[in-house]
Amino acid sequence: MTAKRCDIAVIGAGMAGISCARQLAAAGREVVVFDKSKGMGGRMATRRGDGFSFDHGAQYFTARTPEFVAALAHWQQAGWCAPWSGRVVAGQPRELVPEARFVGTPGMSALCRALAGGLPVQHQLRLLALQRNGSGWQLAFDDGSQWQAQQVVLAIPPAQAAPLLAALPALQTRAAAVEMQPCWAAMLLSDSPLPLAFDAAFIGEGPLSWVARNNSKPARPAMESWVLHASPAWSAQHVDDDPAQVAQVLCAALAGHCAGSVSPRQLSAHRWLYAQAANPLPDGFLLQDGVGVAGDWCLGQRVEDAYLSGTRLADALLAAH
Ligand SMILES: Cc1cc2nc3c(=O)[nH]c(=O)nc-3n(C[C@H](O)[C@H](O)[C@H](O)COP(=O)(O)OP(=O)(O)OC[C@H]3O[C@@H](n4cnc5c(N)ncnc54)[C@H](O)[C@@H]3O)c2cc1C
Known part of the structure; x- marks a missing residue:
């Protein structure tokens, strides 16, 4: 199967992923956001009846x-x-x-939905694997689709990020410790x-x-x-x-x-x-070889931490480009 291409793949449509993607897109980068769920906002969730x-x-x-x-x-x-x-x-x-x-x-959840306005978001796609491919990264999703990206953002909880970071053991160890x-x-x-x-x-x-x-x-x-x-x-x-x-x-x-x-x-x-x-990292975000990791847990426990983590990672990715 031919891989689809994007400049930056952002995994996770919570506050960290969306604020990161928004900042990257505002700087002219071509971003695609992926989330395993139907809705937006991750833990900023609303159930309606x-x-x-x-x-x-x-x-x-x-x-x-x-x-x-x-x-x-x-x-x-x-x-x-x-x-x-x-x-x-x-x-x-x-x-x-x-x-x-x-x-x-x-x-x-409406806040992340509004913040994502204009961004391409692929719903109900769970990232299963991340592998180096040439100068970029190959992403494999649970519907069998493959994407190729120059840079990747994992804006997901640490237990979900760690298994995807096998190609970057130093990052994997940091995520697994949270x-x-x-x-x-x-x-x-x-x-x-x-x-x-x-x-x-x-x-x-x-x-x-x-x-x-x-x-x-x-x-x-x-x-x-x-x-x-x-x-x-x-x-x-x-x-x-x-x-x-x-x-x-x-x-x-x-x-x-x-x-x-x-x-x-x-x-x-x-x-x-x-x-x-329980034991967030002090770093704000992690970044190595074009793969960035963001989320509240990279800085604290709150929505504000997720926002700061996502936007600080975006700044670092733009600086590294
Ligand atoms: C019960 C509860 C109460 C809280 N109360 C407060 C509060 O009062 N005040 C406050 O500031 N904060 C509170 N928080 C914390 C706040 O919700 C988080 O800090 C913030 O929403 C985290 O955003 P995030 O983007 O880092 O992660 P998330 O919101 O978790 O977003 C991650 C997204 O990644 C997706 N995802 C995960 N794995 C994959 C994969 N493999 N492939 C594709 N997509 C994937 C998920 O579906 C999710 O949408 C609370 C959290 C909870 C659960």
């Missing part, structure tokens, strides 16, 4: 560096994200935790508002680490909808449990904070196997 939606991955993002503050201002102006002024609490007794928080609109923690996320719909005096809470006890009223975020459907995240430790202990059972346990834990029972109209759970890095 009839009259409701859940951001079941990343909950919100903050901006702590001048680069990200500037990007965010532009995205806000374009209407791709908005401040979330929900009442977020922590501790016992509960106290407000003030911070400027932002969310994609109308859902978390441990990603799992997170169970339950999604709960209710016919009436839950009797809770907050829109979101950091919970430091039992199975829960975080709960949030999704419909308190801007531009979401009005139906009462809650996302419940289990702690990394609980998620790791129960990683192979049945999703329906996990959803019940997390719902019961929420009821303990509601002074009463919760009768969900709909309840389900999603397992994030690679939610956030």
